[in-house]
Amino acid sequence: MKFHAVVDIQLHPGIADPQGSTIERALPTLGFDGMSNVRSGKSVHLDIEAADAAAAEAQLQEVCEKFLTNPVIEGAEITLVEAS
Amino acid sequence: MATVGVIRFPGTNCEFDTVEAIRALGGGAEILWHGDSSLGNVDAVVVPGGFAHGDYLRPGAIARFSPIMGAVVDAAADGMPIVGICNGFQVLTEAGLLPGALQKNAGLKFINAFQTLRVESTNSVFTSAAEVGQELSIPINHFEGNYTCSPETLAELQANDQIVVTYVGNPNGSVADIAGVCNVGRNVVGLMPHPERASHALLGSEDGNVMLQSLLQSVGANV
Numbered sequence: 571m572k573f574h575a576v577v578d579i580q581l582h583p584g585i586a587d588p589q590g591s592t593i594e595r596a597l598p599t600l601g602f603d604g605m606s607n608v609r610s611g612k613s614v615h616l617d618i619e620a621a622d623a624a625a626a627e628a629q630l631q632e633v634c635e636k637f638l639t640n641p642v643i644e645g646a647e648i649t650l651v652e653a654s
Numbered sequence: 655m656a657t658v659g660v661i662r663f664p665g666t667n668c669e670f671d672t673v674e675a676i677r678a679l680g681g682g683a684e685i686l687w688h689g690d691s692s693l694g695n696v697d698a699v700v701v702p703g704g705f706a707h708g709d710y711l712r713p714g715a716i717a718r719f720s721p722i723m724g725a726v727v728d729a730a731a732d733g734m735p736i737v738g739i740c741n742g743f744q745v746l747t748e749a750g751l752l753p754g755a756l757q758k759n760a761g762l763k764f765i766n767a768f769q770t771l772r773v774e775s776t777n778s779v780f781t782s783a784a785e786v787g788q789e790l791s792i793p794i795n796h797f798e799g800n801y802t803c804s805p806e807t808l809a810e811l812q813a814n815d816q817i818v819v820t821y822v823g824n825p826n827g828s829v830a831d832i833a834g835v836c837n838v839g840r841n842v843v844g845l846m847p848h849p850e851r852a853s854h855a856l857l858g859s860e861d862g863n864v865m866l867q868s869l870l871q872s873v874g875a876n877v
Contacts, residue, residue, distance in 0.1 A: 642755040
């Protein structure tokens with residue numbers, strides 16, 4: 571089966587996020603009020619062939635741990651969609 | 655003569671400066687290619703500065719999978735002196751040879767400036783010839799030099815005397831002003847400042863030489 575995956579990579583809670591802080595400070599100066607707790611990360615989109623969704627998820631978890639994230643400071647959330 | 659291997663990845667740009675600085679002190683140095691899976695006959699390794707593999711994904715994230723890194727990990731376990739400078743520090747943390755991680759500077763600025771450092775521990779292969787409390791003027795040149803670790807890791811670093819050098823006046827937001835750390839075995843050291851760029855009066859400082867001399871002395875060179 572073929573799936574499309576979106577891997578959302580974010581810094582762990584409590585790890586300082588200089589990029590998010592800078593965005594947050596910029597918002598009011600641009601006239602956008604009421605926004606807080608800005609955290610920035612990155613996303614990786616990819617297609618994956620696997621026997622089923624669980625197998626795809628397991629493989630992506632491993633890729634995240636070994637390569638796509640630095641587990642010391644980052645975690646990832648994986649969203650899987652069956653490709654049509 | 656004791657020889658230091660200086661690893662060149664695609665995108666490394668401080669390998670020749672590092673080789674030159676070591677040779678100027680009377681040590682031997684040669685370039686190692688990242689695609690080789692052996693360290694040859696070198697006695698120590700420097701992972702130098704630059705942008706290995708373009709720093710894509712994260713600095714060091716791809717470099718740690720270069721064939722030579724397997725040999726570096728094995729050599730580190732055998733006690734060989736391994737030093738990571740700037741991008742090399744990032745590579746060694748990604749490879750799991752050093753604790754913590756380097757992320758974007760607080761303030762999001764690339765900083766290229768002389769920086770005063772304080773030697774915190776002389777019990778490492780890169781600071782053994784220095785003195786505790788000694789202040790060194792050595793340049794930093796990085797965007798992602800903000801040393802980050804969990805409170806538990808920081809407590810371990812402090813308890814084990816693994817913080818090797820700190821910044822006097824924190825330039826980048828690093829936890830506990832950390833500029834460089836070593837592993838528990840004290841044979842692997844990583845730091846963001848560039849001692850090879852402070853190796854001659856013409857460069858504005860010779861304060862980096864005490865670190866390079868420490869490394870050479872750790873492999874038996876009389877320098």
